[in-house]
Amino acid sequence: MPAPTLLFYCRNGFENDVRQEWQGRYAASGSWEAGEGYALLHAEAQVDAAAWHASNWIFARQVLAVLGRVQLGERDRLGPIVDALASVARPGRWSEVWLEHPDSDAGKPLSGFCKRFAPIVAQALSERGWLAPEGKGPRLHLFFPAQSEAILAEADPEQASPWPLGVPRVRMPTGAPSRSTLKLAEAFMTLVPDADTLLKPGMVGVDLGAAPGGWTFQLVARGLKVFAIDNGPMKGDMALHPHVKHLREDGFRYRPKNPVDWLVCDMVEQPARVAQLIADWFSRGHTRHAVFNLKLPMKKRWSEIERCFGILEAALDRTELRYTLTAKQLYHDREEITCYLGLTRSAQAKRRR
Numbered sequence: 001m002p003a004p005t006l007l008f009y010c011r012n013g014f015e016n017d018v019r020q021e022w023q024g025r026y027a028a029s030g031s032w033e034a035g036e037g038y039a040l041l042h043a044e045a046q047v048d049a050a051a052w053h054a055s056n057w058i059f060a061r062q063v064l065a066v067l068g069r070v071q072l073g074e075r076d077r078l079g080p081i082v083d084a085l086a087s088v089a090r091p092g093r094w095s096e097v098w099l100e101h102p103d104s105d106a107g108k109p110l111s112g113f114c115k116r117f118a119p120i121v122a123q124a125l126s127e128r129g130w131l132a133p134e135g136k137g138p139r140l141h142l143f144f145p146a147q148s149e150a151i152l153a154e155a156d157p158e159q160a161s162p163w164p165l166g167v168p169r170v171r172m173p174t175g176a177p178s179r180s181t182l183k184l185a186e187a188f189m190t191l192v193p194d195a196d197t198l199l200k201p202g203m204v205g206v207d208l209g210a211a212p213g214g215w216t217f218q219l220v221a222r223g224l225k226v227f228a229i230d231n232g233p234m235k236g237d238m239a240l241h242p243h244v245k246h247l248r249e250d251g252f253r254y255r256p257k258n259p260v261d262w263l264v265c266d267m268v269e270q271p272a273r274v275a276q277l278i279a280d281w282f283s284r285g286h287t288r289h290a291v292f293n294l295k296l297p298m299k300k301r302w303s304e305i306e307r308c309f310g311i312l313e314a315a316l317d318r319t320e321l322r323y324t325l326t327a328k329q330l331y332h333d334r335e336e337i338t339c340y341l342g343l344t345r346s347a348q349a350k351r352r353r
């Protein structure tokens with residue numbers, strides 16, 4: 001099999017971080033092409049199986065295997081795409097087809113075009129017998145960096161991000177006191193394995209840097225009782241809610257009297273200092289699960305992430321604790337990433353993704 005070309009979707013401006021992450025994790029060579037909100041890797045050898053799982057990536061939202069690239073005329077866009085696909089198609093090869101564009105200023109205006117063009121493409125593929133909606137085949141992605149070019153790619157739906165553009169849809173909940181609430185909601189959807197069973201009514205959580213209360217809102221909405229730590233004021237319902245105890249204390253010094261189920265932390269601080277704090281909570285048995293943000297520097301972001309993970313792993317490796325550590329630059333994150341660290345009973349211990 002020839003070495004693959006991979007297409008990554010990412011936040012606009014973070015294409016180089018995808019490359020750094022690739023080099024940091026897989027140390028494999030290849031040549032890179034970066035657009036705005038996406039990057040292409042022409043690998044020189046077969047790719048580590050773990051790299052195909054979008055959930056393993058921090059900076060990449062989606063990972064696809066490139067099948068080909070076509071230039072499109074203004075009059076006939078369908079013809080060149082069908083012709084290019086004909087060389088790789090076979091009956092029922094794809095379970096569905098998605099039309100996508102980069103998440104960038106240049107890419108967003110293509111959203112309407114993709115929506116209008118999608119049923120036309122799907123019909124053309126169905127007529128040729130290439131789509132098998134009931135099948136378990138890969139999903140075909142037509143990615144348009146511009147209306148004049150399509151990158152044809154595919155992914156195993158079991159490994160790829162399940163959301164178009166790799167962006168989960170999270171609705172702003174009524175009554176939430178800040179838009180940051182969307183970050184924690186997205187983290188529960190994407191980062192925390194089985195969040196619905198790990199977050200249960202009656203559990204206790206601590207929110208460090210809680211004000212005005214967007215993250216606390218998410219915990220309360222799942223039935224948790226929350227200690228909200230911040231010198232600033234909580235707002236709206238979170239200022240008065242019977243399940244919220246607001247403590248005006250320093251989030252770095254506060255420790256709970258009894259162990260809690262969940263710790264969340266959104267304090268704007270040096271990432272290594274936050275990592276040290278989280279490591280301390282786990283080493284001392286104060287919590288079993290944590291979601292926290294690491295605000296990244298403008299440069300050398302990957303090496304800062306490695307440093308922070310090193311702090312967490314070194315602390316946990318000194319204990320007998322088994323854990324899962326996952327991280328992602330969420331759609332609602334900017335110059336930061338969000339991490340989940342959770343203790344696990346499974347035999348597959350000390351796993352980092």
Ligand SMILES: C[S@@+](CC[C@H](N)C(=O)[O-])C[C@H]1O[C@@H](n2cnc3c(N)ncnc32)[C@H](O)[C@@H]1O
Pocket residue numbers: 177178179180181208209210211212213214215216229230231232249250251252266267268
């Ligand atoms: C980004 S905001 C948190 C937003 C919150 N997660 C939400 O969803 O509404 C950061 C908060 O961290 C608080 N903060 C920063 N340093 C802190 C510290 N050492 N102790 C407690 N709170 C701190 C700030 O007062 C600020 O309210």
